[in-house]
Structures are given as C-alpha cells and as structure tokens.
Amino acid sequence: MPLPIEGFSKLSKDEKIRWIAEQYTEDPEASISLIKKYWNDDRKLQQLHDEFIENTLTNYYLPLGIAPNFLIDGELYAIPMAIEESSVVAAASKAAKFWLTRGGFKTSVLGTEKIGQVHFMYRGNKARLEKFFDAIKPKFYKETAAITKNMVARGGGIRNIELRDKTLDLKDYFQLHCSFDTLDAMGANFINSCLEQFAKTLQKEAGASTILQNTEKDIEVVMSILSNYVPQCLVRAEVSCNVDDLGSDMGVSAMEFAEKMVRAVSIANVEPHRAVTHNKGIMNGIDAVVLATGNDFRAVEAGIHAYASRQGSYKSLTQARIENGEFHFWIEIPLALGTVGGLTSLHPLVKLALEILQKPNAKQLMGIVAVAGLAQNFAAVQSLVTTGIQQGHMKMHLLNILNQMNASEGEKKQLVEYFKKHSATHHAVVEALDQLRGKS
The missing domain is CATH 3.90.770.10 (3-hydroxy-3-methylglutaryl-coenzyme A Reductase; Chain A, domain 2)
Structure with missing residues (x-):
C-alpha cells in the first residue's frame, strides 16, 4: 500500500518520477522509461512546459x-x-x-461583457445599504485606477458595478455584480484583481460609514471572483x-x-x-x-x-x-x-x-x-x-482499432482499402484482420 509523502513539491523532477513509479506502478523502470520518452529534447522548451503547472512529470500529447x-x-x-x-x-x-x-x-x-462578483453578507437595513453603496460607488473606480489604467487606455476596463439584493435566495446575501470589457485578453487576472480591491474598499468604507449603523458595519465578504457564465459576451x-x-x-x-x-x-x-x-x-x-x-x-x-x-x-x-x-x-x-x-x-x-x-x-x-x-x-x-453516424465514425476509428491489434503497416493498408466498401464494425475489423493473417 502506498504511503503518504511530505514535501512532494520540493523533490526534484527525477525524484518525483522515481517516487510515483515505485509507489503506484507495477513496473517502475518501465514507467520511468515511458515518462521520459515524452520529454522534449529541447531542454529550454521542456522547462517552459514544466513551469506551466505544478509537480510536472512529463508531457501529455494530443494530436x-x-x-x-x-x-x-x-x-x-x-x-x-x-x-x-x-x-x-x-x-x-x-x-x-x-x-x-x-x-x-x-x-x-x-456583446463582449464579462462578469465578476463580490459576494458578501450584510445583516442590516437594506435601504441604508443601498444609500451607502451609492455614496461610495465612485471610490470603487478610484481605488482600482492603478489596476485598470492600461486596460482603460486600450479602450476596456470596468463597465458597471451594481448592488444586488439576493436575500430571497439566501438570508443576508448581497453581491456587487460587476461588468468588464477586457478586449483581446481573457482577463481573469485583471477581473479578479479589481474584485479583490472592490472587497477591500467595501469593508473599509463600511467601517468608516456615517450612513450605516454600528451593528451594520461588519460586512462579511465571502469571496471575490469572476464568473465563467458570460451571457452578454x-x-x-x-x-x-x-x-x-x-x-x-x-x-x-x-x-x-x-x-x-x-x-x-x-x-x-x-x-x-x-x-x-x-x-x-x-x-x-x-x-x-x-x-x-x-x-x-x-x-x-x-x-x-x-x-x-x-x-x-x-x-x-x-x-x-x-x-x-x-x-x-x-x-x-x-x-x-x-x-x-x-x-x-x-x-x-x-x-x-x-x-x-x-x-x-x-x-x-x-x-x-x-x-x-x-x-x-x-x-x-x-x-x-x-x-447514420456510425458509417463515417467507424471508418475514422478504423486505425485506432488496427493499432490496438498491433496491425502492421501492410495490414493497415490492405484493410483501410477493404473497409472503403464494407461496414467497419469492431467485430468486422477483428474478423478481417484474422482472415488476413490466416492467409499470410
């Protein structure tokens, strides 16, 4: 049974590979060899790929x-x-x-509008929260100016910030519902940076507010995050x-x-x-x-x-x-x-x-x-x-079946030609290959 490991991320790449192979595979040396077969010979390119994610072992290829x-x-x-x-x-x-x-x-x-939200809990008078929001709304833009400067210069930036009452769905739940245009960038980091600053501004201004009562100033920010639902983009x-x-x-x-x-x-x-x-x-x-x-x-x-x-x-x-x-x-x-x-x-x-x-x-x-x-x-x-879908799909799938059966290049060539005129079900391919090998 494999044992837990402390500090896996601190191991070298070779040490990680050795550990995973010895702990979780039946033939560690064969597994290590397979992993290294998919390394790129260009060491600089391989390092680039290694640094895309954490605990990288090798590359996983897709055609x-x-x-x-x-x-x-x-x-x-x-x-x-x-x-x-x-x-x-x-x-x-x-x-x-x-x-x-x-x-x-x-x-x-x-449309190109993207959405981000600050989700927070407020336990107080809704009318005072709305008045407070209207009063501090300009500060959301001002205090993110350093973040948005370059995006605004290119024609993008924050498009709107709304206060939304969600208490019918969840007790005490409100949100800042914010729209953005990030132009040619997907914009996740930009949007999340703005949202986190909105949250800080919201809590800071609530603490100093003369509109909210003392019992209402403790706004609990639950999270600040973009939405991947973008029906206006x-x-x-x-x-x-x-x-x-x-x-x-x-x-x-x-x-x-x-x-x-x-x-x-x-x-x-x-x-x-x-x-x-x-x-x-x-x-x-x-x-x-x-x-x-x-x-x-x-x-x-x-x-x-x-x-x-x-x-x-x-x-x-x-x-x-x-x-x-x-x-x-x-x-x-x-x-x-x-x-x-x-x-x-x-x-x-x-x-x-x-x-x-x-x-x-x-x-x-x-x-x-x-x-x-x-x-x-x-x-x-x-x-x-x-x-019907299978006629075309199975002919495209033919090479996968033949590769699974370790067909030679000559066998593949003959059977691809044969199945241009015949239905390429899995059973038919197996039978045809068996017959071909029998003839050989």
Missing part, C-alpha cells in the same frame, strides 16, 4: 490537426484543432468544404442558402434533407437527453479550437452549458429553419476568449495556431470558434438524418 477550407466572413481559414477523438477534424473539414461553395460562414459578435455564427442549393447527393431530395435537419434540431430543443449529445458534438469543435489557441476550455464548457439551460431546461445550442425557400442554420453562444496573455504568449504551438488563424483579435477568434462548433454540428446532424 494537433487542421480543418481547411473555412470561408468565414469572406476570408479563407485553416482551423487548428487539438483533440484526441477520431472523425472530429474530418467532420469539420467536410462541413467547411460543403459551405465553401454556398456562401461560407457569417459571424457577428453581439455573445457571438453568432450562421450559414444559409437556397434549399435547392443543398443538393441531392445525400440519398434524399434537398427539401427533404432540409426538413430532416430542422426536425433534428427541434428534437434537441425539446428533449434534454438528445440535447446533451447534440451539444457535446458542438463542443467537439469548440473545445478543439479553444485548446489549440491556449484558452480555457473548461471555462468555455461551463459557460456554454449554463447558457443552454437559461430557459429552465437544457436545449440545443444550434437552431435551424426554412423560410421563403432558404435554409438557415445558426448558433449563438457565450465565449470569453483571449489572444494575448497567458499561454497565448508562452506556448510555441499556441502562437503557431494563432499565426495560422492570421493573428485574430478576441472578437475574430470568438467567430472562428463558433464556426467550428456550428460546422461540427452540421456534419453530425447531416450524417444522423441520412446515412
């Missing part, structure tokens, strides 16, 4: 792929995607090619074309295909079990680009799923309609992204990904990411309502 041929707002893009799941890049590329000759994708940023991506231009090479007529797409999205709007899987496919595209560009995909996931539930039940993130002979397919999602600061200026592949994307600003990146999600969803739903 970085490219989905080309995205026509977005009249510009042609090749979109970098970091993801481990087969068929995602292929599906995005397929959708990009489909819409390339049908007008491409259009995007619009509907919103982007829209859309495609549209004449229904007849959808073509008829999917086994059904263009109108039947359009109607099936609309019905599939409608089902995801009323059935949460379907909506979750529907939106998971959207996030395949979104997360892959967010990760490739050094942004926080966990924050993006949390905010988007909250947005999908904003009407009281979990719904589709995409919408579709047929109107006046036109097919319309679109998505509106909240996205708080950055193109400066954090990993965007540190990770070499993040910098390369942003260069491939033609060095977008934050608004442009919002549009690109939304397009990736919309394209992924279009490709998935297109497959679902025509051939």
